[in-house]
Amino acid sequence: MIRLRxxxxxxxLQLKILLFSPFEGFLAxxxxxxxxxxxxxxxxxxxxxxxxxxxxxxxxAMGIWTSQTVSASTLVQRxxxxxxxxxxxxxxxxxxxxxxxxxxxxxxxxxxxxVATILWNWWLFDVRLQxxxxxxxxxxxxxxxxxxxxxGFLLSVTAVRYRTSWALGAALEYPGWLLCGFVVPxxxxxxxxxxxxxxxxxxxxxxGMRASAAGESPWLDLAICGLVGLGxxxxxxxxxxxxxxxxxxxxxxxxx
Amino acid sequence: xxxxxIFFIGGLMSYRAMFGWMNPWIFVPALLVxxxxxxxxxxxxxxxxxxxxxxxxxIGNALxxxxxxxxxxxxxxxxxxxxxxxxxxxxATPARRVPLFLGRxxxxxxxxxxxxxxGVVVGSLLLDTDIPTSAWPLIALVVxxxxxxxxxxxxxxxxxxxxxxxxxxxGNVLFLVLLIFTGTxxxxxxxxxxxxxxxxxxxxxxxxxxxxxxxxxxxxxAVRGLVATExxxxxxxxxxxxxxxxxxxxxxxxxxxxxxI
Amino acid sequence: xxxxxxxxxxxxxxLTDTPAVQARDLRRTFRSRSGIWRQTxxxxxxxxxxxxxxxxxxxxxxxxxxxxxxxxxxxMLITLLIPTSGSASVLGxxxxxxxxxVRSRIGYVFGGDRGLYERLTGLDNLRYFSELYGxxxxxxxxxxxxxxxxxxxxxxxxxxxxxxxxxxxxxxxIARGLLHDPxxxxxxxxxxxxDPVGARELRATIAGLRDQxxxxxxxxxxxxxxxxxxxxxxxxxxxxxxxxxxPDELKELVSAGRVLEVETYGVHDHVLDxxxxxxxVRSVVVEExxxxxxxxxASEPGAEVTQPVLGGLDETRVGRVSHRDPTLEDAYVExxxxxxx
Numbered sequence: 001m002i003r004l005r006x007x008x009x010x011x012x013l014q015l016k017i018l019l020f021s022p023f024e025g026f027l028a029x030x031x032x033x034x035x036x037x038x039x040x041x042x043x044x045x046x047x048x049x050x051x052x053x054x055x056x057x058x059x060x061a062m063g064i065w066t067s068q069t070v071s072a073s074t075l076v077q078r079x080x081x082x083x084x085x086x087x088x089x090x091x092x093x094x095x096x097x098x099x100x101x102x103x104x105x106x107x108x109x110x111x112x113x114x115v116a117t118i119l120w121n122w123w124l125f126d127v128r129l130q131x132x133x134x135x136x137x138x139x140x141x142x143x144x145x146x147x148x149x150x151x152g153f154l155l156s157v158t159a160v161r162y163r164t165s166w167a168l169g170a171a172l173e174y175p176g177w178l179l180c181g182f183v184v185p186x187x188x189x190x191x192x193x194x195x196x197x198x199x200x201x202x203x204x205x206x207x208g209m210r211a212s213a214a215g216e217s218p219w220l221d222l223a224i225c226g227l228v229g230l231g232x233x234x235x236x237x238x239x240x241x242x243x244x245x246x247x248x249x250x251x252x253x254x255x256x
Numbered sequence: 257x258x259x260x261x262i263f264f265i266g267g268l269m270s271y272r273a274m275f276g277w278m279n280p281w282i283f284v285p286a287l288l289v290x291x292x293x294x295x296x297x298x299x300x301x302x303x304x305x306x307x308x309x310x311x312x313x314x315i316g317n318a319l320x321x322x323x324x325x326x327x328x329x330x331x332x333x334x335x336x337x338x339x340x341x342x343x344x345x346x347x348a349t350p351a352r353r354v355p356l357f358l359g360r361x362x363x364x365x366x367x368x369x370x371x372x373x374x375g376v377v378v379g380s381l382l383l384d385t386d387i388p389t390s391a392w393p394l395i396a397l398v399v400x401x402x403x404x405x406x407x408x409x410x411x412x413x414x415x416x417x418x419x420x421x422x423x424x425x426x427g428n429v430l431f432l433v434l435l436i437f438t439g440t441x442x443x444x445x446x447x448x449x450x451x452x453x454x455x456x457x458x459x460x461x462x463x464x465x466x467x468x469x470x471x472x473x474x475x476x477x478a479v480r481g482l483v484a485t486e487x488x489x490x491x492x493x494x495x496x497x498x499x500x501x502x503x504x505x506x507x508x509x510x511x512x513x514x515x516x517i
Numbered sequence: 518x519x520x521x522x523x524x525x526x527x528x529x530x531x532l533t534d535t536p537a538v539q540a541r542d543l544r545r546t547f548r549s550r551s552g553i554w555r556q557t558x559x560x561x562x563x564x565x566x567x568x569x570x571x572x573x574x575x576x577x578x579x580x581x582x583x584x585x586x587x588x589x590x591x592x593m594l595i596t597l598l599i600p601t602s603g604s605a606s607v608l609g610x611x612x613x614x615x616x617x618x619v620r621s622r623i624g625y626v627f628g629g630d631r632g633l634y635e636r637l638t639g640l641d642n643l644r645y646f647s648e649l650y651g652x653x654x655x656x657x658x659x660x661x662x663x664x665x666x667x668x669x670x671x672x673x674x675x676x677x678x679x680x681x682x683x684x685x686x687x688x689x690x691i692a693r694g695l696l697h698d699p700x701x702x703x704x705x706x707x708x709x710x711x712d713p714v715g716a717r718e719l720r721a722t723i724a725g726l727r728d729q730x731x732x733x734x735x736x737x738x739x740x741x742x743x744x745x746x747x748x749x750x751x752x753x754x755x756x757x758x759x760x761x762x763x764p765d766e767l768k769e770l771v772s773a774g775r776v777l778e779v780e781t782y783g784v785h786d787h788v789l790d791x792x793x794x795x796x797x798v799r800s801v802v803v804e805e806x807x808x809x810x811x812x813x814x815a816s817e818p819g820a821e822v823t824q825p826v827l828g829g830l831d832e833t834r835v836g837r838v839s840h841r842d843p844t845l846e847d848a849y850v851e852x853x854x855x856x857x858x
Contacts, residue, residue: 051306
């Protein structure tokens with residue numbers, strides 16, 4: 001009960017921090033939105049309504065990926081710059097429990113960008129999402145959000161020790177958009193990179209979104225998505241402990 | 257480029273910003289890997305939508321990405337001065353401003369040119385393009401002109417950053433504007449009329465068009481007009497940028513605005 | 518020198534024999550790498566075998582110049598760094614293995630204006646750390662309220678931290694460090710960059726902690742601060758403790774007699790060498806003050822060195838000559854500049 005309250009309060013305060021940030025609160029939404037727009041413009045030139053709808057569904061989820069990978073890989077870095085990383089680590093709460101609400105706060109921004117993109121596409125391109133099964137569609141979006149949050153969680157834990165990890169994390173933005181099949185069908189990609197797509201949970205969530213939009217069953221996709229997401233969480237929890245220990249050994253917490 | 261946003265937000269402006277460019281851990285993902293990924297992303301979107309060919313996206317996105325170093329590096333050489341509290345010192349010297357700032361622009365233009373050329377060359381190798389060998393020298397020239405005009409916009413942005421604190425946000429918004437309006441991924445003819453009109457006033461638009469024509473085997477005579485227009489637009493931005501800095505300089509004498517951080 | 522409450526000594530008799538903080542031969546080396554393509558590694562020994570004990574309720578000062586190893590020592594004690602060798606415990610718990618227990622019973626505050634969430638209000642900063650320290654929800658509101666009162670931020674807690682002055686930030690830091698009512702409190706140069714009024718308030722706050730029976734480890738550059746606050750002081754230099762004792766004991770280490778200050782213009786090194794061997798002179802330190810140099814001459818107890826010293830300065834232009842009682846700063850300067858000590 002107390003733990004739940006702790007997660008909720010920390011989540012709310014972290015969300016406040018993000019909303020007041022010109023980067024997370026504004027760019028993390030606008031940036032993917034504009035890339036989604038550019039992608040939609042290309043599809044508009046093609047003029048195939050089915051392809052446009054296909055792109056519109058995936059484009060909606062692009063923002064979650066951005067807010068997670070880019071923000072998460074810099075999460076630890078930002079705490080370090082603010083000088084709060086040491087204080088947070090010095091608190092008796094487990095570090096992973098500190099990071100979890102932060103990643104969910106970032107996921108909330110991502111969720112907001114989903115809604116913004118859907119409305120934007122409606123307004124600008126007159127694309128109305130035709131969704132057969134709205135509850136399952138929303139569930140798929142939530143699954144995408146949660147699993148990408150867990151991926152971000154894994155990233156931020158991995159990034160604790162490395163100073164320039166943010167540059168590498170940021171470089172994940174475009175490949176993620178491509179590999180998760182947000183705006184390009186996976187069968188267009190070279191077969192060699194498909195295994196990468198499969199271990200990315202959002203790939204399955206986006207499949208689930210498309211399946212529920214088309215009125216098919218998304219359950220298999222969502223189940224795989226959930227499993228992969230749990231894998232991220234387990235790996236992150238394990239690495240979190242290991243990495244904080246080695247940061248204590250190698251004095252990398254206070255680096256600026 | 258995404259990394260550059262953070263770069264700034266982290267307060268890495270000033271000397272550290274410039275130093276950061278030299279760090280391969282930042283340089284490679286931000287300026288070499290990311291542009292290639294942007295090219296691949298849109299090339300595959302184009303394939304999926306059945307619009308354009310790979311060469312169209314390789315050239316468009318490679319040149320578009322030159323804007324990242326041009327905008328951010330140019331702006332940071334100016335804003336960096338403010339952060340290190342040296343702008344006042346530089347302005348106070350009797351040195352002529354024009355060579356002073358243009359001298360700083362040169363390495364930035366070279367950087368943008370390198371990034372764009374890397375994108376065109378590697379993109380061409382990865383994807384299905386057939387740019388004739390004879391076109392490359394002229395492509396290199398046109399890309400240089402495009403970098404110059406982007407750097408002109410970077411100079412304007414640097415001037416704005418002197419009074420506006422969220423420089424990184426502004427840089428990204430400008431980059432997004434260029435992405436959508438310059439015909440990077442959708443030819444100007446296919447954009448709504450007002451968007452195309454905006455695009456005609458931006459740097460890179462004419463350079464991208466000229467480079468695509470060269471890639472399709474056009475002669476210098478065919479693209480000369482476009483290149484000249486691009487150069488003029490670039491110079492216009494340079495003039496606007498330099499005069500804004502001059503105005504701000506005057507304002508700062510009366511209001512001490514430049515030393516505020 | 519402020520009066521020390523004589524009754525306090527009685528109240529502070531340790532309840533157990535366990536020291537609040539114990540460091541045994543703590544060592545810490547840092548490896549640094551430079552260069553990207555051709556990496557060169559170098560090892561720096563930041564702390565070279567530091568041992569001390571702090572009794573429960575004691576206010577212990579760790580003094581030393583920049584880079585002497587103060588912060589590294591503190592970071593080992595608060596579990597953020599693992600010692601390369603040696604051991605340390607806080608309230609009987611090992612700082613390497615018993616991390617969670619140590620962390621929940623200590624508070625940590627460092628100087629400067631970092632370490633706060635700028636975009637949150639002061640109150641939200643405190644709420645956030647209350648959660649991380651597991652302060653029971655029912656007690657949080659009252660606790661935060663009384664801490665805001667203690668550090669004098671009541672009424673300003675609803676403002677975002679980015680608008681706070683340095684002194685306000687520092688006081689917010691202290692409130693944050695006290696949220697979970699820690700038994701041992703680590704203060705790393707808390708008064709750095711604070712104006713004199715703020716620094717005085719801060720000293721009052723720290724003295725208040727001591728009166729509540731908290732154990733405090735304080736590092737500082739300001740000698741009068743240490744003199745006023747600390748029960749005991751250890752002076753650390755280049756990673757080693759070079760002296761330890763009460764402020765008075767440390768002053769006696771330098772000189773039980775008086776300190777002679779001579780203003781000179783253009784004094785030469787060979788003259789200084791000559792003065793240093795004058796019988797009764799313990800140390801000669803030169804303080805540059807613009808064009809003139811002030812020689813601070815510490816003497817052995819009872820020795821009369823004024824005449825011989827002035828005699829040794831016959832080729833040098835001499836200004837004002839004065840005597841004063843030794844301060845902790847004299848002791849400190851001598852301790853950290855003494856070579857081969």
